[in-house]
Amino acid sequence: MHRRHLARLLAIAGSAVVLAGCGTTISGKAVSVFDDPFKVAGLQAVDGASGLRSDAEKPTRTVSDSNGGKDDEIAVQSVSDLEEFWKANYSGTFDGEFKPVKDLISWDSNAYDGTFCDDSTSGLINAAFCQDDNTIGWDRGVLLPALREANGDMAITMVLAHEYGHAIQKMAKLNKKGTPTLVAEQQADCFAGVYLRWVAAGNSKRFTLSTGDGLNNLLAAMISFRDPLLSQDDYSGTGDEHGSAFERISAFQFGFTDGPSSCAAIDAQEIGQRRGNLPIELQQDQTGELPVSEESVRSIIEAMNILFSPKNPPTLSFDAASAAKCPDARPSAPVSYCPASDTIAVDLPGLQKMGASTEGQDTVLVTGDNTAYSVLVSRYMLAVQHERGGLVLDNAEAGLRTACLTGVATTKLSKEVTTSDGNTVALTAGDIDEAVSGLLTNGLVASDVNGESVPAGFNRIDAFRIGVLGDQDRCIKRFP
Structure with missing residues (x-):
C-alpha cells in the first residue's frame, strides 16, 4: 500500500513576515453576542x-x-x-x-x-x-x-x-x-x-x-518559537520541549x-x-510531504466523504473558471464552493502555489502543503454546512464556523483514512502548524462562501482551535 500524507513542516523566516494575503475582510455588524467576530476577547479588532x-x-x-x-x-x-x-x-x-x-x-x-x-x-x-x-x-x-x-x-x-x-x-x-x-x-x-x-x-x-495587524505579528512570531519537527529517528528525548x-x-x-x-x-x-491523538513527530516511513496534484486533491475530498458521509457529496471540479458563474457565491480562489450547484471548484495551479514550501526565504512566513489542503477542506466544510441547512454561509459567523469545522476535520484525519485507490490520507506532525500559518497569511480557512475572512488572525486561529479540540455540534453552537 502506497502511503500518502499531508504536509509536515512550518517554520518562520528570519525577517519580515507578510501577513496580507488572498482573503478579503468581512465588514458589517457582528451577528453573535457570544463570539463577536469583530472583537478580540472583548476588544475591538482594529489595525493601528x-x-x-x-x-x-x-x-x-x-x-x-x-x-x-x-x-x-x-x-x-x-x-x-x-x-x-x-x-x-x-x-x-x-x-x-x-x-x-x-x-x-x-x-x-x-x-x-x-x-x-x-x-x-x-x-x-x-x-x-x-x-x-x-x-x-x-x-x-x-x-x-x-x-x-x-x-x-x-x-x-x-x-x-x-x-x-x-x-x-x-x-x-x-x-x-x-x-x-x-x-x-x-x-x-x-x-x-x-x-x-x-x-x-x-x-x-x-x-x-493593535488587535489586528499588531497582534497578528506577535502570533507569527510565536510560530517561529515552536519546537523543531522531529522524527522517531532523531528524537532526542531530552525533555526540553516547548510545544508546537x-x-x-x-x-x-x-x-x-x-x-x-x-x-x-x-x-x-x-x-x-x-x-489528544494529534501527532507530534514523524513516523519512520513518513516524509510529511504530499505535493498538491489532481490525484491528491481527489484523495482528500474522498477522505472527507468517508469521514463525514454526506447524503449527496459535493461535486469536485478542476474548472476554476466555473466558479465565476455561481449564482449565489463569489469565487474564493484557489478553491471555491458554489451552494447552488454543490460544487467545489479548484484552481490547481493556484492551490499548488499556495502549498509550495517557502522554507529558506527571508520575507514570508514559511508555509507548506497543508496550508493549501486546509483551504480545500474548508470549502468542503461549507458543503457540509449547506447540506445541514438553516445556516447562513455568507457572513462573519460563517467564516469562523468554517474555521472551526475545518479544525474538526483536521483532528479526524489524525487517524488514517484509506481511499478507494488503496492510498491513505492522514495527519502528520506539523500539519496543524501549517494550517495556522495559513490562517494568518491569507485567512481563507476562516472565510465565508465568498472568501471573506474576519479581520483578526487571533479570532481565526481561536475558532480553528475550538474545532480541533471539539466537534461539529460545538462549532455550530459557538458560531450559529
Whole structure:
C-alpha cells in the first residue's frame, strides 16, 4: 500500500513576515453576542500603531552592560512595564506580594566575553530568566535586532513577557521539582498573553498593541518559537520541549482571553488532553510531504466523504473558471464552493502555489502543503454546512464556523483514512502548524462562501482551535 500524507513542516523566516494575503475582510455588524467576530476577547479588532510610545514613561529599571542602543531601550521599557502590570495584578491571583527580578543583563552574542547565569554569552542567541540568581537577560547582538526586524518592537516585549512569566512561576511556586519543561514554557506563553491583553486594552503607559495587524505579528512570531519537527529517528528525548506553534499560540490565547488563573491551570494533564491523538513527530516511513496534484486533491475530498458521509457529496471540479458563474457565491480562489450547484471548484495551479514550501526565504512566513489542503477542506466544510441547512454561509459567523469545522476535520484525519485507490490520507506532525500559518497569511480557512475572512488572525486561529479540540455540534453552537 502506497502511503500518502499531508504536509509536515512550518517554520518562520528570519525577517519580515507578510501577513496580507488572498482573503478579503468581512465588514458589517457582528451577528453573535457570544463570539463577536469583530472583537478580540472583548476588544475591538482594529489595525493601528504597535510598539513603544513616543511619549512613553521613563523606565523604572536599568540594565547591566548595555550599549545604550534602541533594542536595549525597548527591552528595559518592557521589563519596567511588565513589573508595573504584575505589581498591580499579581496578588489578585496568587498568594503573597509581587517582587521584581533582581537584575537585568544585556550581552552581545558576537562578543567573546561576558556571562549570564554562569554560562558564557559568546554565541548565546537567547533571552532567559535565570532561577539561580533571579535575573533576566537578553542578547542585543543578534536576537533582539532580528525580533524587531521580523515583527516590530512588540516582538521584543512579547519575548520578555514570556521570560517574566517564568519569574512569576517561581514566585507563585506553581511547579514542583521535575515538572516537564513543556508545562513551564506554556505557562510562560500564557502569562505573556495576560500582560499583552493589558497593553492591547490601552492600559500601558509605554506600549501600544493593535488587535489586528499588531497582534497578528506577535502570533507569527510565536510560530517561529515552536519546537523543531522531529522524527522517531532523531528524537532526542531530552525533555526540553516547548510545544508546537499551535500549542504555544493556544496557551497565549488562554492568557489573553481568560487571565492569569488560566495559566496556573496549565499542567501535564491539561496539555495531554489538549494534544489528544494529534501527532507530534514523524513516523519512520513518513516524509510529511504530499505535493498538491489532481490525484491528491481527489484523495482528500474522498477522505472527507468517508469521514463525514454526506447524503449527496459535493461535486469536485478542476474548472476554476466555473466558479465565476455561481449564482449565489463569489469565487474564493484557489478553491471555491458554489451552494447552488454543490460544487467545489479548484484552481490547481493556484492551490499548488499556495502549498509550495517557502522554507529558506527571508520575507514570508514559511508555509507548506497543508496550508493549501486546509483551504480545500474548508470549502468542503461549507458543503457540509449547506447540506445541514438553516445556516447562513455568507457572513462573519460563517467564516469562523468554517474555521472551526475545518479544525474538526483536521483532528479526524489524525487517524488514517484509506481511499478507494488503496492510498491513505492522514495527519502528520506539523500539519496543524501549517494550517495556522495559513490562517494568518491569507485567512481563507476562516472565510465565508465568498472568501471573506474576519479581520483578526487571533479570532481565526481561536475558532480553528475550538474545532480541533471539539466537534461539529460545538462549532455550530459557538458560531450559529
